[in-house]
Amino acid sequence: MRTERLPTLEDVARVAGVSRATVSRVINGIRNVDPQLHEVVWDAVGRTGYVPNRLARSLVTRRTGTVALVVSDSESHDDDPFMSRFFADPYFGRVVGGLMSVLRRQGVQLALQIVGTDDGRKRLVGDLRNGQADGAIVLSLPAVDPLPRMLTEGDVPAVLIGRPAEPVPIDYVDLANDTGAALAAEHLLTRGCQRIGMISGPADVPASSDRVAGFRRALARRGHGWVPIETGNFTRDSGEAAMRTLLAANPELDGVFVANDLMALGALAALREAGRRVPDDLAVVGFDDSSAAVAASPALTTIRHPLEDMAAEAARLLLARIEDPAMRVSSVIYEPVLVERESA
Amino acid sequence: MRTERLPTLEDVARVAGVSRATVSRVINGIRNVDPQLHEVVWDAVGRTGYVPNRLARSLVTRRTGTVALVVSDSESHDDDPFMSRFFADPYFGRVVGGLMSVLRRQGVQLALQIVGTDDGRKRLVGDLRNGQADGAIVLSLPAVDPLPRMLTEGDVPAVLIGRPAEPVPIDYVDLANDTGAALAAEHLLTRGCQRIGMISGPADVPASSDRVAGFRRALARRGHGWVPIETGNFTRDSGEAAMRTLLAANPELDGVFVANDLMALGALAALREAGRRVPDDLAVVGFDDSSAAVAASPALTTIRHPLEDMAAEAARLLLARIEDPAMRVSSVIYEPVLVERESA
DNA sequence: TTGTACGCGTTATCAA
DNA sequence: TTGATAACGCGTACAA
Numbered sequence: 001m002r003t004e005r006l007p008t009l010e011d012v013a014r015v016a017g018v019s020r021a022t023v024s025r026v027i028n029g030i031r032n033v034d035p036q037l038h039e040v041v042w043d044a045v046g047r048t049g050y051v052p053n054r055l056a057r058s059l060v061t062r063r064t065g066t067v068a069l070v071v072s073d074s075e076s077h078d079d080d081p082f083m084s085r086f087f088a089d090p091y092f093g094r095v096v097g098g099l100m101s102v103l104r105r106q107g108v109q110l111a112l113q114i115v116g117t118d119d120g121r122k123r124l125v126g127d128l129r130n131g132q133a134d135g136a137i138v139l140s141l142p143a144v145d146p147l148p149r150m151l152t153e154g155d156v157p158a159v160l161i162g163r164p165a166e167p168v169p170i171d172y173v174d175l176a177n178d179t180g181a182a183l184a185a186e187h188l189l190t191r192g193c194q195r196i197g198m199i200s201g202p203a204d205v206p207a208s209s210d211r212v213a214g215f216r217r218a219l220a221r222r223g224h225g226w227v228p229i230e231t232g233n234f235t236r237d238s239g240e241a242a243m244r245t246l247l248a249a250n251p252e253l254d255g256v257f258v259a260n261d262l263m264a265l266g267a268l269a270a271l272r273e274a275g276r277r278v279p280d281d282l283a284v285v286g287f288d289d290s291s292a293a294v295a296a297s298p299a300l301t302t303i304r305h306p307l308e309d310m311a312a313e314a315a316r317l318l319l320a321r322i323e324d325p326a327m328r329v330s331s332v333i334y335e336p337v338l339v340e341r342e343s344a
Numbered sequence: 345m346r347t348e349r350l351p352t353l354e355d356v357a358r359v360a361g362v363s364r365a366t367v368s369r370v371i372n373g374i375r376n377v378d379p380q381l382h383e384v385v386w387d388a389v390g391r392t393g394y395v396p397n398r399l400a401r402s403l404v405t406r407r408t409g410t411v412a413l414v415v416s417d418s419e420s421h422d423d424d425p426f427m428s429r430f431f432a433d434p435y436f437g438r439v440v441g442g443l444m445s446v447l448r449r450q451g452v453q454l455a456l457q458i459v460g461t462d463d464g465r466k467r468l469v470g471d472l473r474n475g476q477a478d479g480a481i482v483l484s485l486p487a488v489d490p491l492p493r494m495l496t497e498g499d500v501p502a503v504l505i506g507r508p509a510e511p512v513p514i515d516y517v518d519l520a521n522d523t524g525a526a527l528a529a530e531h532l533l534t535r536g537c538q539r540i541g542m543i544s545g546p547a548d549v550p551a552s553s554d555r556v557a558g559f560r561r562a563l564a565r566r567g568h569g570w571v572p573i574e575t576g577n578f579t580r581d582s583g584e585a586a587m588r589t590l591l592a593a594n595p596e597l598d599g600v601f602v603a604n605d606l607m608a609l610g611a612l613a614a615l616r617e618a619g620r621r622v623p624d625d626l627a628v629v630g631f632d633d634s635s636a637a638v639a640a641s642p643a644l645t646t647i648r649h650p651l652e653d654m655a656a657e658a659a660r661l662l663l664a665r666i667e668d669p670a671m672r673v674s675s676v677i678y679e680p681v682l683v684e685r686e687s688a
Numbered sequence: 689t690t691g692t693a694c695g696c697g698t699t700a701t702c703a704a
Numbered sequence: 705t706t707g708a709t710a711a712c713g714c715g716t717a718c719a720a
Contacts, residue, residue: 010713010714021691021692051467051470058399066455089635093431093432096436097427097431111410112444291432363708368698400712402698690719
């Protein structure tokens, strides 16, 4: 298909009148080089239009200059609709943006990998062990995922975004979800809310359960030992449904904490439909500070998630571990802040 | 770093008691194999835990099973803030989702590449010619970008998402932006709007100028030869500002077409501030049908952009071209539809 | 400081 | 059908 054979190290050497090894040294900037030749070689490189072949180089150096972004999904979601929703959500893009902000500077590339089955996970780890990439950033979606352990057991440098559901000796960055939920609780209380409820995400994903726990603890500490909680699945529609049933069971509700902005959007719709004014009749606090929060009306008071920073830190952590595999396993937890807008 | 040497083809051959070549044949499913050995070899593969090394394989086959997603940006945006906005926008994620929906099935991986300088573009093309990836999907952001031509001249299989600003013999998928704008015009007219304006994107990007042209043509055909147009840059804030000045200059406005949903969001804010009710006093039509459209209040009537489908088609096109480089250069144009919600 | 020669892990060619 | 053996393009001991 590509017709003309591309120039190789050998060709450059011939043009420069030196050995292949010398050209290699010049290109890789190795010290012991006669400045004379240095120039001659670079000249030959220019004339031939030589570009190093990264594949061949990686094969011998065992370094690819590539990091894998692994999205580990559960089997049940292996069909398109879910994945499509996942990508359309700003979450994915913000992670990529954060990662690239540090990887790009280092000339490191990002390779996207999606695995939805145990078999896929096994293949992935095999490829990574073979040096397909120098390491992996892992976005683990299933509540309980064997991948983190598989990676550590395979000695693959890896960093998780979001803590693992089960304890595994692996680096990760995470958000203090419980603190964020506590901020929401405090804000609602300070506002004077008396009957406070919550719409949570799935119980088995760590980020979700942490938000529930943090919210409960904070309220309990201020005398609210019992909190009505309705469970959604982080989609807009589930938020709308949850709000409806929550309202039906607790008509006197005057404040609600929704575990993410998307569900909060649905909640707002349900409240509008029920004729409740936000925030006058009922205050709403979201979570994530996604773009949906500003678009909503009233604009959402929400908990800001510094996702780009977290992803950037994950990238730095991974690069460090690749450099020094013996580095102590570490985790970095980010503190969220409350962003006050109109809804609470 | 990785301590234990991984099993290689040689190791499997030794265990199976055959030659390396035979093992290779079995693994790649080549016909001429004694069924007896077939079994012996697979057994040895299992016992050794062998995983083929994709790098080594690619080096000789000249196929990587990887496609590059290239984001070609202009130099001025080379700093982080812009890129960060780009990734946070659902646009990027939807493209990735669409691409993956077809690539994943074929076991093809996606490698993200961002280039912001001419030097970077040159390096990129060099790497691609070297077989770093089998082909490239290109997201070209600058109004005029040398990359498409560089790719065709380098004989690199590539497909653009969005037509090139200058004619280049390269495959691309695009949206009928002019038709979309015409739909918006028709809708506003049908609604009874008499004084219609537009908020456009930057004049030099094709998608943007096509929308302006289509809108103008459709209105002219219905007797509205002159349309006040204010220019924004596709951000929310620019939409808000544009709406303000548009309104100041044309107080009697009763309908406006905004070239993307994000700017429409800003426009809604400006209108709210100006005390105009939407859609009663003034109807608003957006473009993209992004998640912002549903989140907005009133929810945006907008032009739906089947971005996932377009990206998927781009992936199919690329795969086909990789398979047959001599294939006729082709373009696929998608027809948009109007989604009616509350704002118009 | 430079060149020779080997190895990285595969696939592909050609005899046998 | 199988097995040597030569590529693929490069880095790097080792020797000169």
